[in-house]
Amino acid sequence: MANPDPEFVAFLRAYPTYPATHMIDDLRANEYASLDIGGHVYLDYTGGGLYAESQLRRHNQLLVEHVFGNPHSSNPTSQAATQLVEHAREYVLRFFNADPDEYLAIFTPNASGALKLVGESYPFPNGRYLLTFDNHNSVNGIREFAHARGAEVTYIPIALPDMRVDASQLDRELARPSKNGHNLFAYPAQSNFSSVKHPLEWIEKAHKNGWDVLLDAAAFVPTSRLDLSEVKPDFVPVSFYKMFGYPTGIGALIARKSALSKLHRPWFAGGTITVASVQGDKYYLADGASAFEDGTIDYLNIPAVEIGLKHLESIGYDVIRERVHCLTGWLLDHLTAMKHSNGIPLVRVYGPTTTEGRGGAVTVNFYDKYDNALDHLFIEKQANEANISLRTGCFCNPGAGEVALGISRVELDVCFTRPGHEDRLSIDDFRLCIDGKSSGAVRISVGMVTNFNDVQGFLGFARGLLS
Ligand SMILES: Cc1ncc(COP(=O)(O)O)c(C=O)c1O
Numbered sequence: 001m002a003n004p005d006p007e008f009v010a011f012l013r014a015y016p017t018y019p020a021t022h023m024i025d026d027l028r029a030n031e032y033a034s035l036d037i038g039g040h041v042y043l044d045y046t047g048g049g050l051y052a053e054s055q056l057r058r059h060n061q062l063l064v065e066h067v068f069g070n071p072h073s074s075n076p077t078s079q080a081a082t083q084l085v086e087h088a089r090e091y092v093l094r095f096f097n098a099d100p101d102e103y104l105a106i107f108t109p110n111a112s113g114a115l116k117l118v119g120e121s122y123p124f125p126n127g128r129y130l131l132t133f134d135n136h137n138s139v140n141g142i143r144e145f146a147h148a149r150g151a152e153v154t155y156i157p158i159a160l161p162d163m164r165v166d167a168s169q170l171d172r173e174l175a176r177p178s179k180n181g182h183n184l185f186a187y188p189a190q191s192n193f194s195s196v197k198h199p200l201e202w203i204e205k206a207h208k209n210g211w212d213v214l215l216d217a218a219a220f221v222p223t224s225r226l227d228l229s230e231v232k233p234d235f236v237p238v239s240f241y242k243m244f245g246y247p248t249g250i251g252a253l254i255a256r257k258s259a260l261s262k263l264h265r266p267w268f269a270g271g272t273i274t275v276a277s278v279q280g281d282k283y284y285l286a287d288g289a290s291a292f293e294d295g296t297i298d299y300l301n302i303p304a305v306e307i308g309l310k311h312l313e314s315i316g317y318d319v320i321r322e323r324v325h326c327l328t329g330w331l332l333d334h335l336t337a338m339k340h341s342n343g344i345p346l347v348r349v350y351g352p353t354t355t356e357g358r359g360g361a362v363t364v365n366f367y368d369k370y371d372n373a374l375d376h377l378f379i380e381k382q383a384n385e386a387n388i389s390l391r392t393g394c395f396c397n398p399g400a401g402e403v404a405l406g407i408s409r410v411e412l413d414v415c416f417t418r419p420g421h422e423d424r425l426s427i428d429d430f431r432l433c434i435d436g437k438s439s440g441a442v443r444i445s446v447g448m449v450t451n452f453n454d455v456q457g458f459l460g461f462a463r464g465l466l467s
Helices: 006-014 023-031 033-037 053-065 076-095 111-121 142-148 167-174 202-208 240-244 288-292 302-315 317-337 376-385 398-405 409-417 427-433 452-463
Strands: 103-108 128-132 152-156 183-188 212-216 235-239 251-256 273-277 282-285 347-349 361-366 391-393 441-445
Touching (some): 006 317, 023 053, 023 302, 023 317, 076 103, 076 251, 103 111, 111 212, 111 235, 111 251, 142 183, 317 347, 317 361, 376 441
Parallel strands (some): 128 152, 183 212, 212 235
Antiparallel strands (some): 103 251, 347 361
């Protein structure tokens, strides 16, 4: 046997499908060599994916062998750039199995850029904005546009220990859309805090009740297939670096054309118009994706998106899903079993403790043998010293954080209305204010090229915190 380690043998016994993912081990050795050369234990895939060397080579070759000009011109070099960008755009739709008659792919700087496009353009007056507590700040931020334009904003709570949504409350809210305005419902396909996969069935249910649906897929698509011929959300933001590491700085808003036609852009910019006049004080927006792509798009890097999508396809979501399932299961099994000598558990998991209906991020806080929480910043410092890359804090998901950490509305009101804190509150001020409670957690996230040694490395680190 290649690896006689008894723990590996036990792992294979518990997760017998793991060897079916061995192509990832070969790939990692050849294409992600810097991980192991550098002795890195990388466990922040929800923060950012990693890139294969071949992605860089292919992209570099493309740039070296051609000349590309600004696509807003129409000379030969700009036509060459346009051709590649449009090819990448078509490829994005094909990757998500989206019918080009039904969906458009708009390139944005990241998922947040895609979300802002929706927020600033959605016809909120007299309407409603419904969203789950469990959402990234870039989805929460849309509420400011909704408030400013007089929409009713409603949050649907999530509950411990699994941090899933109370379905009856969601049903109740979905059943009462505004009759005088438009209704937008936003939730993450996968939580970037607890890794819960929220049901995709909500999309159809919301549509039946007259809602447009914004499905934040940023944390979902790095390890799960989103098939837009099966589910039909109206707006889908993604960040490509989360899927395959390179390039950074490009995301997309994949939008249903019927929903997109409801949006009213608050301004125009270079590239978004057919005609704009100074003396005539008039402008005409371009058709399709162009109307939403402000200025010059990142035309040299957009072709690398197609390279990355093809790389992900060459591995396949089935293999990635199996890999993530096995390693997350082993991580959860062992982390939740760790106890101090007096029986006090080492960690508290925020979210599901089995692999059912969840992705590959495990969010916890560590406790000492007196059951006192260890500060997440202390854990991060220790992990850094062991060359383990993980993420701590609230991961830009304050709603899930407040529920997980038991921070109440009243406590928050007290902090936010303290003299001197009406306009400014630093994270240190906030930590002081909720004195005695954790202000964050530790997220360990498994991804496309994680291996058994990475997870064992982390479990060994965790074991070192036992007393
Ligand atoms: C679920 C989710 N939505 C949105 C975002 C925002 O992505 P970006 O920072 O790339 O704009 C993130 C990033 O962590 C995320 O996890």
